Amino acid sequence: MQELDAFEKYLQDQLKGHAAPQELMWKRLHDAIGKPKAWYAKSIVKYALTALTAASIGAGSTYVLLQNKATGAETPLVKSQSSQNTNSSPEKASTFSSSLFPAGIQNSLANQNQISTEAPSSTLEASTLKDLEVSKLEAKAEIQYQDQNQLKDNDNSSAGIDPLQQEIGPNATLLPTTEASLTYLKPNSIQLDKKTFINKQPAAILRSGFSIQLANTKAIPTLEMAPYVLNSSASHTQAATTQQRASLQVQYHLPKSWVLGLGIGQQQLTIAEQFYKTNVYSYDDKEHYLFNYAFGQRKISDEELEDGPWPSFPPNPFGSDTSHVHTNYQSDVRINSLQIPISFGYERSFGKFALQLTTGITLNHINNAQQTLLIPGYSPSTINIANSLQRWNLYQQQRLRFEYLANRHLGIYLEPTYMVQIKNYKSVSGQGVKLNQMQLQTGISWKF
Numbered sequence: 001m002q003e004l005d006a007f008e009k010y011l012q013d014q015l016k017g018h019a020a021p022q023e024l025m026w027k028r029l030h031d032a033i034g035k036p037k038a039w040y041a042k043s044i045v046k047y048a049l050t051a052l053t054a055a056s057i058g059a060g061s062t063y064v065l066l067q068n069k070a071t072g073a074e075t076p077l078v079k080s081q082s083s084q085n086t087n088s089s090p091e092k093a094s095t096f097s098s099s100l101f102p103a104g105i106q107n108s109l110a111n112q113n114q115i116s117t118e119a120p121s122s123t124l125e126a127s128t129l130k131d132l133e134v135s136k137l138e139a140k141a142e143i144q145y146q147d148q149n150q151l152k153d154n155d156n157s158s159a160g161i162d163p164l165q166q167e168i169g170p171n172a173t174l175l176p177t178t179e180a181s182l183t184y185l186k187p188n189s190i191q192l193d194k195k196t197f198i199n200k201q202p203a204a205i206l207r208s209g210f211s212i213q214l215a216n217t218k219a220i221p222t223l224e225m226a227p228y229v230l231n232s233s234a235s236h237t238q239a240a241t242t243q244q245r246a247s248l249q250v251q252y253h254l255p256k257s258w259v260l261g262l263g264i265g266q267q268q269l270t271i272a273e274q275f276y277k278t279n280v281y282s283y284d285d286k287e288h289y290l291f292n293y294a295f296g297q298r299k300i301s302d303e304e305l306e307d308g309p310w311p312s313f314p315p316n317p318f319g320s321d322t323s324h325v326h327t328n329y330q331s332d333v334r335i336n337s338l339q340i341p342i343s344f345g346y347e348r349s350f351g352k353f354a355l356q357l358t359t360g361i362t363l364n365h366i367n368n369a370q371q372t373l374l375i376p377g378y379s380p381s382t383i384n385i386a387n388s389l390q391r392w393n394l395y396q397q398q399r400l401r402f403e404y405l406a407n408r409h410l411g412i413y414l415e416p417t418y419m420v421q422i423k424n425y426k427s428v429s430g431q432g433v434k435l436n437q438m439q440l441q442t443g444i445s446w447k448f
Contacts, residue, residue, distance in 0.1 A: 209252070210251070210252055210447075211250070211446060211447040211448065212248070212249070212250050212445065212446050212448075213248070213250075213251065213263075213444070213446075214246060214248055214443050215249070215415070215441040215443025216244070216441070217244035217247060217441045218244070219244060219267075219437045219438065219439040220438045221240045221241070221242050221269070221435050222435070222438075223238060223239070223271065223433055223434075224435075225294060225432070225433040225434070228292055230275075230278055230279070233277045233326075234279065235275075235276040235277065236273065236274070236275055237273065238273045239271075239272050240272075240435060241269075241272075242267055242269050243267070243268040244266070245266040245267075245268075246265075247265030247266075247341075248264055248265070249262070249263030249341065250262055253347070253447075257347050258344075259345045259358065260344055261341070261342070261344070261345070262340075263339075263341040264340055265339045265341070266337070266338055268336050269333075269335040269425075269435065270333070270334050271294050271433065272332050272333075273293060273330065273331045273332075274328075274330050275291075275328060275330070278292075278326070278328070279325070280325050280329075281323070281324040289325065291329055293331035293333065293373075294333055295371070295389065295425070295431055295433075296388070296431050298371060300373070327375065329373060329374060329376075331374075333370070333372075334369070334370050335366055335368070335389075336367050337364050337365055337366045338367055339363070340362065340365075341363075342362070342363070343359065343399065344358065345358025345359060347401075349405070352404060352405050353402070353403065353405065354402075354411065355400075355402060355403075356400070358397075358401070359398055359399070361395065361396055361422075362394070362395035362397050362419060364392070364393045364394065365392055366390075366392075368386055369389055370384055370386075371385045388427050388428050389426065389427055389428070390428070393421065393423040393424060393425055394421070394422045396420045396422055397420075398417065400416055409446055409447050409448075410444065410446060410447075411444065411445040412443075412445075413443060417439040418436075418439075419436065421436055421437075
């Protein structure tokens with residue numbers, strides 16, 4: 001609630017006591033109640049006066065502007081500058097104009113700056129300021145007229161391009177002399193030389209993820225085994241050959257170009273041995289003759305050699321059951337095994353080419369093994385020797401892959417491999433061979 005002033009409090013006290021108000025109080029109360037005024041009356045009057053004042057100023061400014069355009073005079077630019085900027089502006093203008101405008105325009109700009117610096121102080125009277133302003137406009141018009149005449153003379157006398165045109169470029173449009181102020185200059189758009197960009201294909205990137213390889217292998221094995229103890233007239237030759245079936249490998253490409261690999265493949269190993277003029281001995285009375293070969297001795301009884309050119313010798317005169325024959329024969333061993341290579345390596349790409357270096361082990365499991373004995377004049381005799389061999393053996397491998405990346409998924413590679421057998425092929429008796437291999441794999445890879 002609004003607080004009452006002193007008069008209102010006094011009137012309230014008199015009314016509570018039912019006392020008759022004084023005459024002055026009645027008059028003031030009548031004026032306050034009988035002549036109410038709208039709260040917006042003063043605002044309407046204030047806004048009306050403001051609108052009339054603005055309209056008068058706008059009409060006067062429009063009239064002055066039209067008069068200046070009709071007389072050809074330039075509209076003066078009113079600038080509020082500090083005393084320091086006013087003193088330094090002629091020097092900056094002369095320095096800038098000397099590098100951009102010809103000598104005639106530089107003189108006109110210098111005269112304009114001289115006239116502008118001679119402006120009267122703000123302490124002069126209004127009439128004096130008006131006369132000086134008129135004189136300033138007349139002087140500017142005179143200077144502009146002289147500049148136009150000078151430019152026309154230069155155009156008529158010069159056969160080349162105008163100096164101002166040389167400064168700002170041949171394609172620029174010259175403004176009229178009346179607009180030769182720095183305020184009205186408009187820069188042209190910058191013309192850049194068009195360059196032809198070569199759209200180079202990005203280099204193939206070895207991405208993280210899985211890849212699968214299908215390869216064919218050619219191998220050159222090197223056979224190592226313990227020498228035989230044969231008679232002096234005997235001779236012996238041996239050779240090993242391998243046949244590889246298509247192998248399948250899956251690789252996982254880790255970040256930072258590391259690679260894990262797991263594969264599967266099959267190999268057939270053949271060990272062929274030739275024995276010439278070799279004594280074959282029998283150490284029992286049933287004459288079971290023992291033929292040496294890579295994984296031990298093959299035992300054949302004389303009953304298996306009946307009806308053939310097998311020589312018969314008389315019994316040993318010393319009464320021993322030991323006998324021997326002098327013969328030629330051949331032994332062939334064929335081993336079929338399953339190979340599981342496990343590898344870890346590093347790879348790098350060079351544009352369309354990639355290089356991969358891996359190392360690891362290869363588990364070799366013998367599935368089937370057979371030995372065939374060939375004696376001249378007799379049919380070949382073949383037996384299964386898988387149960388007499390140790391089924392598991394181990395290789396250590398080193399691989400270097402050169403790959404051509406046809407696209408982001410397909411690659412063609414060549415991979416030389418060197419495999420050293422750590423755990424040899426052995427029989428149960430402990431006799432066996434060591435087979436090192438130099439392999440060359442050719443295949444295709446597909447990256448997912």
